[in-house]
Amino acid sequence: MDIKVYLFDFDDTIISTKIYAELYQPLLKMVKSKLKLTNSQLKQKAEDLGLKKNKFDRWDTGDLCRELNLLEEYYQVLEKQIKVMPVLHDTVINTFKKIKAKKRKIAIVSNSMRRTVNAYLHKYELVQYLDFTFTRDDAQCKKRDDPFWQKLIKKQKLNPRECLVIGDDPEQDVIVPKKLGFNTFLIKQPQDLLNVLTVD
Ligand SMILES: [Mg+2]
CATH class of the missing domain: 3.40.50.1000 (HAD superfamily/HAD-like)
Incomplete structure (x- = not known):
């Protein structure tokens, strides 16, 4: 061959992907505050969008923000972290x-x-x-x-x-x-x- x-x-x-583990809670917090959602409302919304949790029991925050029209906000957080985290x-x-x-x-x-x-x-x-x-x-x-x-x-x-x-x-x-x-x-x-x- x-x-x-x-x-x-x-x-x-x-x-x-430790970077996503680290940003998981801050990103969920951002989504909840932008859309004024409680924890259970966010969970419901993610399920309604057909999102499934990954092997680490987390939603893909990129997919979540994309579906919720929060991609710019997502990248503001992610790109800042990419710069500093190895x-x-x-x-x-x-x-x-x-x-x-x-x-x-x-x-x-x-x-x-x-x-x-x-x-x-x-x-x-x-x-x-x-x-x-x-x-x-x-x-x-x-x-x-x-x-x-x-x-x-x-x-x-x-x-x-x-x-x-x-x-x-x-x-x-x-x-x-x-x-x-x-x-x-x-x-x-x-x-x-x-x-x-x-x-x-
Ligand atoms: Mg892989």
């Missing part, structure tokens, strides 16, 4: 450099919004390593949905057999892309990134 394109998940693969896994740059030394392509495939991904890429000057980024905004859906991968294949003219999807989520980064022909690499910890080049 000759891997030509390495497709990296973003949250908990490239960056630590979140990049320390194995990323080394891994990217090794892949580039082999003249292979690197891309980000993420459920996050493009503006969020860009804020981190800019902070850590990662754009120089990347051939493209593909986000939920490009796909109009998330990685658990087949169309995410189908649109990615079409837009970037990929042969999935020559691609390796690297991520921490057993369903969205392994089961679903595998179904569409991609090779996959599940990571359990940031250290595992250093082994992606052994898949070849």
Whole structure:
């Protein structure tokens, strides 16, 4: 197998999501005060919008604010925190450099919004390593949905057999892309990134 394109998940693969844990309560507080909601009214509203809590028992605050038309307010809080909080896994740059030394392509495939991904890429000057980024905004859906991968294949003219999807989520980064022909690499910890080049 000759891997030509390495497709990296973003949250908990490239960056630590502790930033979202830290901002969770402040963001909920902001939403409640802007919309004058109590805790239970907010819970009801999130459920009415079809939002589900993630594996950490938290709503995705980006999704929540997007649905409630509070994205500007959301980014005011998030972008400020991105500037000051270290979140990049320390194995990323080394891994990217090794892949580039082999003249292979690197891309980000993420459920996050493009503006969020860009804020981190800019902070850590990662754009120089990347051939493209593909986000939920490009796909109009998330990685658990087949169309995410189908649109990615079409837009970037990929042969999935020559691609390796690297991520921490057993369903969205392994089961679903595998179904569409991609090779996959599940990571359990940031250290595992250093082994992606052994898949070849
Ligand atoms: Mg992830």
